[in-house]
Amino acid sequence: MDWEKEIQKLKVCDFEELPGPKSKEELEEMKMPFEDYCRRVFDVGNEFVKPEALKGVRWMSTTMYIFTPHSVANLAELGAEVIKIEMPRMGDPMRHTSPFNEAYLYPLHDTRPMTGTGLGFTNANSNEYFITLDYHVPEAKPVFYNLVKMSDGLTECYRHGTFDRWKQGYRHVMEINPRFIYVWGGGFGYGPKIFGGSYDILGQAHAGLASITGTHEDFGGHATKATNWVIDWYSGTQISVAIMAAMYWRGKTGLGTMIEFSQVQAATRCCGYAVPLYGRFGIVRQRWGNWDTQLCVHGIIMTGKSDFPDAQNPQDRFEARYVMVSAFQDADFQELCNIIKKPDLFSRYKTHKDRVGAPAQIEIYKAIEDWAADKTRSEVVRILKEAGLLAAPVMNDREVYECEHYRQRGTVRWNDDPLFGDILVQSAYSCGLLSKTPRRHRWLWRPVGADNVKIYHELLGYPMSKIQELYDKNII
Amino acid sequence: MCDIIWCKKDMGDGKVCDTVNYLDPYCFWNWEGKVACAHCGTVYYIHMIQGHMYAGPDEKPGEKPDILPLYADQPNNGYFNYLPGIEGRTRPYTCLPRHIYLGKADMVKFSIRGRPVRGWRPQPPSAGVAGSQGYFWDIEKLTPEVWEEYQEKIRKGEVKDW
Numbered sequence: 001m002d003w004e005k006e007i008q009k010l011k012v013c014d015f016e017e018l019p020g021p022k023s024k025e026e027l028e029e030m031k032m033p034f035e036d037y038c039r040r041v042f043d044v045g046n047e048f049v050k051p052e053a054l055k056g057v058r059w060m061s062t063t064m065y066i067f068t069p070h071s072v073a074n075l076a077e078l079g080a081e082v083i084k085i086e087m088p089r090m091g092d093p094m095r096h097t098s099p100f101n102e103a104y105l106y107p108l109h110d111t112r113p114m115t116g117t118g119l120g121f122t123n124a125n126s127n128e129y130f131i132t133l134d135y136h137v138p139e140a141k142p143v144f145y146n147l148v149k150m151s152d153g154l155t156e157c158y159r160h161g162t163f164d165r166w167k168q169g170y171r172h173v174m175e176i177n178p179r180f181i182y183v184w185g186g187g188f189g190y191g192p193k194i195f196g197g198s199y200d201i202l203g204q205a206h207a208g209l210a211s212i213t214g215t216h217e218d219f220g221g222h223a224t225k226a227t228n229w230v231i232d233w234y235s236g237t238q239i240s241v242a243i244m245a246a247m248y249w250r251g252k253t254g255l256g257t258m259i260e261f262s263q264v265q266a267a268t269r270c271c272g273y274a275v276p277l278y279g280r281f282g283i284v285r286q287r288w289g290n291w292d293t294q295l296c297v298h299g300i301i302m303t304g305k306s307d308f309p310d311a312q313n314p315q316d317r318f319e320a321r322y323v324m325v326s327a328f329q330d331a332d333f334q335e336l337c338n339i340i341k342k343p344d345l346f347s348r349y350k351t352h353k354d355r356v357g358a359p360a361q362i363e364i365y366k367a368i369e370d371w372a373a374d375k376t377r378s379e380v381v382r383i384l385k386e387a388g389l390l391a392a393p394v395m396n397d398r399e400v401y402e403c404e405h406y407r408q409r410g411t412v413r414w415n416d417d418p419l420f421g422d423i424l425v426q427s428a429y430s431c432g433l434l435s436k437t438p439r440r441h442r443w444l445w446r447p448v449g450a451d452n453v454k455i456y457h458e459l460l461g462y463p464m465s466k467i468q469e470l471y472d473k474n475i476i
Numbered sequence: 477m478c479d480i481i482w483c484k485k486d487m488g489d490g491k492v493c494d495t496v497n498y499l500d501p502y503c504f505w506n507w508e509g510k511v512a513c514a515h516c517g518t519v520y521y522i523h524m525i526q527g528h529m530y531a532g533p534d535e536k537p538g539e540k541p542d543i544l545p546l547y548a549d550q551p552n553n554g555y556f557n558y559l560p561g562i563e564g565r566t567r568p569y570t571c572l573p574r575h576i577y578l579g580k581a582d583m584v585k586f587s588i589r590g591r592p593v594r595g596w597r598p599q600p601p602s603a604g605v606a607g608s609q610g611y612f613w614d615i616e617k618l619t620p621e622v623w624e625e626y627q628e629k630i631r632k633g634e635v636k637d638w
Contacts, residue, residue: 089570089607104595105595106595106596109607110607110609111607116595132606132607401638402638407638414587414589414591414637414638416591417594418611418612418613419594419595419609419611419612419613420593420594420595421587421591421592421593421594421595421615422586422587422589422591422592422593423587423593424587424588446609447607447609448607449606449607449608450607450608450609451608451609452605452606452607452608453604453605453606453608454608456606464605467605467606468605468606470606471605471606471607474569476606
């Protein structure tokens, strides 16, 4: 058989026959090595000269804390005009949730110059416009409905049926604006547990995620939640995905959608194979900590010495001694056994099936940690990498900040916030890069009600006297 | 609410006051003083620590109250209630916590790379109607002394890119 001819038949596109580059720049682009090509098309630091994918979308956000606000911040970073509506003079409770007092950015509101917003608010509310409206009082309803008429959608986070009772749920707003996309990001959603609100930790616990996170009790561990609010960030992003799908659907049908999003439900997806595993065998998945149930060696080990024994910060002084190691293929595992001077381990666990079982993993990881007991984190990483194995230090925030890889990609960067000055952010830049319509970070947030005039006067056309009147009545 | 005072004061005509005075956490979370019942005006001494009633409520006849409750109602009387801001009975709702909860943070003027951060307290009054704020705060005009300090840092080479 003439393979050349057969391959030619299969070809959908013959690159040789394509028309050549249309310009000198395009020619240069085609000749570029891939690394240079990526650097050119993503062009870190010049995001603002490119168009925004969601420009023209206007979204209302009556959200609090992280879960639902983050779903909307995703839109704002992609160019949507997001109007965050907060309770007059109080604001989102997340503003008051800060790690340390030093982190406060002032003022919270015009009437509260001595209160600030905590850095816990970061990333969940970037680029938004902040207005105030006590939308549940009757006098505020016309204002709220006017905003509904002019917006593409709304995200809210209240308990079961609250907005419906206040006559501003999907059943009401769809009568005003049939194209309206309505998101209810409830804790439990509808169902038997309708009265339950949610927190990230509750989501992790109720979905079964915390039960398979952390080390097994046999090794002194307990059910564990991830330190940061990962399920808030994760499920917020899942809402954004649903919003994108709803907008695509609306483009085809002209109709809005109600999106009901239960945080505890979203977290079940992270449990991976736990659910079908139970369905097939009746096995309830257990915690396996820093090791892996599918691959061995593929885990995080502890070395004996910190990389920074003289540092003042305990995260550096004591914690900089963990290493991620991966050597699960036979040849790699053999090499690892030679490095740690335990060739007998390889002779006993020659195949992956042999070493992935629990007793084998216990023996293997102990042998690696015994070998690493008199070494620093960087020594272990260097030795393993030089042998061609995959190894990486478990880094802390400072090391992420100083990491050249992140700096060159713009993942972590300094932003001159128009209000708050020099701010270190990841926010928009921590997500995937888009060559044509990149995400961007304009501002961290603004004080409560800072955009009242912009939205009520410039968008809705209310006279200033009316705005002042609503303000004096505590409605805005 | 962190707690309530359920006033059972005998009103003299065989009836009791039977009013629930709600103690809101914005004011009463850490509080020692005298509160008046919104319905009958009986003055009670309370001492509340971290939202828990540490002492009281004890009647203090003849003494003047320090503060009024925010809201009160009578559950056994068809939930007859006193909304916030009724003169002599309830306190107006200004959405402002007591001064001790308004924060006294240590201020940082410069980021770790030596460039000025804004957003410290106190801030100047708002630029506009209904709490609206401008889109750019000019550090040089807002706080000339910090700007000067920044220029000095630049001269000394203490301002870095990272």
